[in-house]
Amino acid sequence: xxxxxxxxxxxxxxxxxxxxxxxxxxxxxxxxxxxxxxxxxxxxxxxxxxxxxxxxxxxxxxxxxxxxxxxxxxxxxxxxxxxxxxxxxxxxxxxxxxxxxxxxxxxxxxxxxxxxxxxxxxxxxxxxxxxxxxxxxxxxxxxxxxxxxxxxxxxxxxxxxxxxxxxxxxxxxxxxxxxxxxxxxxxxxxxxxxxxxxxxxxxxxxxxxxxxxxxxxxxxxxxxxxxxxxxxxxxxxxxxxxxxxxxxxxxxxxxxxxxxxxxxxxxxxxxxxxxxxxxxxxxxxxxxxxxxxxxxxxxxxxxxxxxxxxxxxxxxxxxxxxxxxxxxxxxxxxxxxxxxxxxxxxxxxxxxxxxxxxxxxxxxxxxxxxxxxxxxxxxxxxxxxxxxxxxxxxxxxxxxxxxxxxxxxxxxxxxxxxxxx
Numbered sequence: 001x002x003x004x005x006x007x008x009x010x011x012x013x014x015x016x017x018x019x020x021x022x023x024x025x026x027x028x029x030x031x032x033x034x035x036x037x038x039x040x041x042x043x044x045x046x047x048x049x050x051x052x053x054x055x056x057x058x059x060x061x062x063x064x065x066x067x068x069x070x071x072x073x074x075x076x077x078x079x080x081x082x083x084x085x086x087x088x089x090x091x092x093x094x095x096x097x098x099x100x101x102x103x104x105x106x107x108x109x110x111x112x113x114x115x116x117x118x119x120x121x122x123x124x125x126x127x128x129x130x131x132x133x134x135x136x137x138x139x140x141x142x143x144x145x146x147x148x149x150x151x152x153x154x155x156x157x158x159x160x161x162x163x164x165x166x167x168x169x170x171x172x173x174x175x176x177x178x179x180x181x182x183x184x185x186x187x188x189x190x191x192x193x194x195x196x197x198x199x200x201x202x203x204x205x206x207x208x209x210x211x212x213x214x215x216x217x218x219x220x221x222x223x224x225x226x227x228x229x230x231x232x233x234x235x236x237x238x239x240x241x242x243x244x245x246x247x248x249x250x251x252x253x254x255x256x257x258x259x260x261x262x263x264x265x266x267x268x269x270x271x272x273x274x275x276x277x278x279x280x281x282x283x284x285x286x287x288x289x290x291x292x293x294x295x296x297x298x299x300x301x302x303x304x305x306x307x308x309x310x311x312x313x314x315x316x317x318x319x320x321x322x323x324x325x326x327x328x329x330x331x332x333x334x335x336x337x338x339x340x341x342x343x344x345x346x347x348x349x350x351x352x353x354x355x356x357x358x359x360x361x362x363x364x365x366x367x368x369x370x371x372x373x374x375x376x377x378x379x380x381x382x383x384x385x386x387x388x389x390x391x392x393x394x395x396x397x398x399x400x401x402x403x404x405x406x407x408x409x410x411x412x413x414x415x416x417x418x419x420x421x
Contacts, residue, residue, distance in 0.1 A: 009086075017086050020065060024094060027059055036094050044095070054132075057101060061130035067106055069322065074114060074122060075130045081322040085315070104173065105129040105136035109182050109201075111255045116199070116240045116248045125180070125201070137178035138256075139169040139202060139226060140249065144421060146171075147392045149184075150193045150246060151411075151419070154228065156185035156200065163187070163200065163238070165208075165231040171386070175211045175224040178204045183233075184249050187242055189417040196416055197245030201237040202228075218378045254334055256387050300355055307348050314341055335393040336401070342383035342390060349377040 009017060025033055029051055035043035060066045062075075068083040070076025077083060091098055110129050113121055128134040145152035154167025165185055175181065181202040188196035202209070208231035213221035240248040317337040352373050353360035363370035384390040398404040411419045 013082055013086060016083060017090065020087060020090055023063065023065065024090065024096075027063075028094070033094055053097065056096070057132040058130075061102075061106075061132055066130055067110065070110065070114065070126075070130075074126050081319055084322060085319060101174065101177065102129060102132045102135050104138055104182075105132075105134070105180075108138060108252050108255050109136040109180070112182065112199075112248060112252045113239065115251050120236070121201075121239065134179040135174060135177050137172050137175040137181045137204070137224075138252070139172055139175075139181040139183040140252075141171045142168060143170055147389055149249070150197070151416070151421075152184060152186060152197070153421070154183075154185045155189070156187050156198060156233065158187070158235075159232075161235050163198075163233045163235065165200075165202070165228045165233055167228050169226040169228075170224075171214075172211075172224045172226050173222055173386070175204065175226050176213055176221075180204060181226070182252060184245050186416065187245075190415050191243075192413050193411065193416040193419065194246045195243060197249070198242050199239045199245040199248040200233050201239060202231070202233060203237075206231050206233070208232075216379075217381070218375055253388065256334075300351075303351055307344070307351070310340075310344055314344060335388070335396050338387055339384075339390045339393045339397070342387075345383050346380045349373070349380045353377050 021033070029047045031043060032047040035041075035047050057066075064072070064075065064077045065087050067075060068077040068079035068087055069081065070078075072078040088098055106129060110126055113125055117125075125134070129136065139154075140149055140152075142152050142154060152167075154165065154169065156163040156165045158164075163185075165183070167185065169183075172181070181204050183200045183202040184197055185200060186196050187198040190196070204211070208229040210227040210229070212225040212227070214223045214225060215221050216223065314337060317340070321334040321337055356370065356373065359367075359370055360374070395407060399406050
């Protein structure tokens with residue numbers, strides 16, 4: 001079952017799409033795009049044979065197409081938001097990963113360094129983020145400071161031209177592969193919690209950094225605990241002013257929500273797998289598990305139609321969020337999109353499992369479609385937690401969009417050192 005929807009490009013957009021396709025044709029194996037366009041899975045498998053995903057990431061990263069909204073002089077295209085949309089559409093069409101392993105570097109660290117970093121820091125890190133030479137992770141959440149991130153307790157104490165860091169972070173995605181971490185630490189415990197934070201780039205290979213993977217119900221371990229014991233961080237790796245870490249961190253968080261609101265959050269497509277389109281995980285269940293006749297089920301067809309309608313609203317919201325972010329005014333659109341996208345993702349994979357019937361819970365060995373479907377279903381449980389829980393983001397939407405009063409914060413003006421923990 002194939003579902004395709006096309007929205008007509010403007011002449012400028014059509015030209016950009018043609019240029020991007022021409023570039024793809026130059027860098028992809030011979031026959032790759034033709035096989036996809038023809039729907040010839042056998043020819044596609046032959047074209048893909050031996051293709052190295054790890055070489056693809058630096059190829060697109062160095063081209064400018066990997067971060068079209070970044071300034072051209074910093075490795076992007078100084079482009080419009082529609083350029084980001086078109087590149088994502090074409091990457092989906094031709095079964096290519098949207099961002100790859102350095103999602104957090106391209107989507108979070110890069111924009112933060114561009115806005116708050118020095119020229120030396122931009123020169124040091126941005127090119128290697130785009131080329132995927134240096135993977136980044138996000139050292140924000142702690143066992144006692146998740147939704148209340150500003151209450152974090154990891155300490156950074158200045159010692160000359162260095163900072164000595166001690167503390168623990170948790171739920172750190174791909175920390176075991178990362179070269180650098182976006183670290184927020186407390187540098188002044190004697191002021192209110194939002195005022196005593198500073199933002200650093202932490203060398204994940206520095207002495208005293210220990211990464212412990214957390215096994216998930218999917219069987220993988222993309223999340224980690226990170227322990228820091230007397231880790232020395234040069235002051236030149238501080239991003240932003242001392243004590244201004246909350247403002248810098250908000251830039252990261254706003255970009256995180258805008259980034260996640262526009263992705264499927266499906267690890268198969270995000271980290272190098274081959275989805276033919278974002279619907280494939282549940283369209284697979286309509287006919288590939290035997291002649292079940294599910295494709296003609298009017299209820300299921302209505303559900304799929306509803307997913308498509310919601311996807312268009314989701315994409316429009318992500319588009320607005322990216323426009324605001326590009327203008328230097330990241331707003332609540334990212335939170336709206338992230339909440340909706342997370343729950344939409346969970347619902348569509350639940351539909352996939354239900355539509356598969358018995359094949360949703362048991363399957364023959366080697367049935368990769370069933371394995372992928374279940375993997376995506378289980379992984380989607382994390383979507384409403386990662387990148388800001390849906391509950392906390394709903395509170396932000398209530399305050400910033402609906403104008404409702406803020407939640408009571410009895411500790412907002414109390415020095416962090418005096419807050420009971």
